[in-house]
Amino acid sequence: MAVPKGIKQVEEAVWEIPASFKKGMNVPARIYATKKLLDAMDDGVFEQVTNVACLPGIVSYAIAMPDAHFGYGFPVGGVAAMDLKEGVISPGGLGFDLNCGMRVLTTNLKLNDVKPKIKELVNELYMLVPPGVGARASLKVTNSQLDEISVKGVKWCHENGYAWKEDLQKIEEHGAIAGGDGSKISEKAKERGRSQLGTLGSGNHYLEVQFVSAGQVYDESIASAFGIHDKDQICIMVHCGSRGFGHQIATDYLKLFDNAMQKHNIKISDRELSCAPYQSEEGQNYYKAMIGAANFAFANRQLITYHIREAFKRVFHKNPEDMEMQIVYDIAHNIGKIEKYKVNGKLRKLLIHRKGATRAFGPGNEELWGAYKKFGQPVIVGGSMETGSYLLVGTKKAEEETFGSTLHGSGRTMSRTQAKKMVRGDKLQKDMEARGIYVKAASMAGLAEESGISYKDINEVVEAVEKAGISKPVCSFKPLGNIKG
Template identity: 50%
Template sequence: MELRKKTDLIWEIPKQGEMKVAATIYASSRLLESIKNDLTLQQAWNVACLPGIQRMSYVMPDGHQGYGFPIGGVAAFDMDEGIISPGGVGYDINCGVRLLRTDFAEQDIAARRKDLLAEIFKEVPAGVGKGGITRLSRNVLKDILTKGAEWAVENGYGTKDDLLMTEEYGRMKDADPAHISDRALERGIPQLGTLGAGNHFLEIQKVSHIYDQDLARVFGIAAVGQVMVMIHCGSRGLGHQVASDYIELMENKLGIKGLPDRELIHAPIRSPLGQQYYKSMCGAVNYAFANRQMIAHWVRDVFAKVMGSAKGMRQVYDVCHNVAKIEKHTIDGKTREVCIHRKGATRSFGPGRQEIPEAYRAKGQPVIIPGSMGTASYLLVGTAEAEELSFSSTAHGAGRIMSRHEALRRFRGEQIRDELQKKGIELQSTSWKGVAEEAPAAYKDVDEVVRVSHEVGIGRLVARVVPVGVMKG
């Protein structure tokens, strides 16, 4: 496969063969080496062959091999000729990140850090086979799928201000639970308000560096040492079931002939099946928004109990990183609606976009990029240039470089805990094996990922945060 170097950080697979557009990869040479180690580039090529794709098939700096589309893949499709693909969204629909600020400084919580983490661990259900707080009825669940975080706020979890500071204001309005299977609903009922396992985590963090004082202030960060809370989780089994169901429905209806990869299965956006998937996916997105809304509420409760106050624990923002959306973008000089897939990628709208909450609109959208468990995470801001460069998208995290199997051979969970403790990071987990699998060394260097984002201009650095307490599912 021909790969052309455009600049030190921009690589292109020129349009060739069946490709309808070229593919662009944003990566340093070091990141590109790991991208070349798996099927990422082939998958970016495959996406470039899909009907109705516009301008370019993109891979973000944290790209790695996914199912069908690569993780870190961004693609936009024409509304009339284009497609929607469950594999272009991913199994964990609206896996995403929420960031809360606090009025506390590092030294304020130093003595009670262990208690805070222990209490959060008690309040927020995590791990496998752990149910949520309530047994929901199917009707209530359908309400949640329709209303998202709005449902949570109406039921006492958090405030309306949280909704303002959430992508889509916490609710995708096109959701329709009527197209979501019983099996998906069954999986959703016991898991609402749970963190889950795998790479999902909840962290108490402190600001370690501020790159842009003015923007940091607008987003609620005043100084180095300020305590923050980050929640990383998604739509749990419900979202996975929606993805599996629609991959199967599309296969059965449209066949798999000619697909290089079965999870590239897709349906025309405006077809009945395409619309049913889209509306179901919106429901799963809403479930995940409600999930993070509830967890954030419990975290505030814990701060109120342990620290005496949760005042000032405002939400900086909440972003999705596995989603398909109808958005307006400028292509060949014309602004029109497209169906944009971001799979393991974060929206990064620049100043002025109407979708950004008013308080941030003049500056750009906050972009939250979590590191792996126990490493730094970043707050960035979307840029105007990202529109042209990546349909307003940037990276979503670190991206694995080592298999879980290999990580288990090399690390022990208790050893990781001890090493983190030496760095002043407390850890609580439901599984030591899970901790070993998520060892920081099993991931790409997130610092390098955000540096590329910043230098290419698809998302600019605002602040860096590091954990002081980690809860892993």
């Protein structure tokens, strides 16, 4: 591994590659990492983050988070803020799985209530929330309903009986971002969306039953405000996105932009960075389609929540309301958002690209409400299925330095091919069961690909954002049961 020459340390966990590093860079690149993580970082991250720094209209810095790894075009774990007039929008900068994101639910159940029934519970969840290749939609909708979902997101779910009223208060932008438009979305995307609504997916997507044990709450008053107050409390975490709907939208616009680059006179070093001016017709259409996919993804995680509540009801013979199955928060980590930031003392509206990066608004942000506004917006950091996950909150410093952004997970460190050479899925499943984690997977090969050794140390990546001051740990979760695609 070679950290680029000329990289300089800005702060304890912040590093900068100057704009002189590579021809064409409009701004420097910044990497948030401890020295240890920086030294172990994929070479590809340095190459890709400096390529992103070359894009037209990029403001201040191209940023890579501590969990960053080589992606397509943009690194995964990347943030780029674009000027609304001069800047571009790039499908490769938001990821294929639009609004891939995280949701956490609490319960009032304890480890001792759930542990004896974990197999039954995981099997029930597996039936109701279908994972893996070719899983059938859990809810059939028409194209016009799909268009409505693209606009209304979780509000559609609430109108149709799949969400509690209070759910809408516990999701980024209340689960419905303004600006989604189904008319900018292809028939192909809609067909894939209809066939997969309410499914979990495969790859690194999962549904996990977790618990918060003693010593895992780092800020009691914030945890308590978010509904996490007990030791051994059972929580549920969901990681998934907009399924084939978002992937097809990304593919459609990637192709369109690839052909439109010449027209807009944009030159890039990697076709996967293909982009269009945000203000162009192509750019605006993609933005509207992308927001539609984001709203679909919020609705997808809501339908999964509906089925999680149903599975708990069947296994524990109690109403989900009585089990206090409330959402802590739901947040995207593959998305483009229009947000306001101070740049050189001037407030500007910018298009923030987050690919494998989470919004991290601090206390008092005008877009937040209730406990989120008081304490900062929750950031859900998914770990590998073996090592557990974290809940953090955003900070003012994130708003000042990283366009209100932070990490999204542990970050892969090993290829899927390599992981399969080192780990056998069936053996891993047995080993995990011996350690008290019951996992049911649609594919044993898929399970091997997601083993803990494939990922960076989650404690180390969280330490990096804490040291950099862009997030603050609230609590961590340990896995008890997991379903994987």
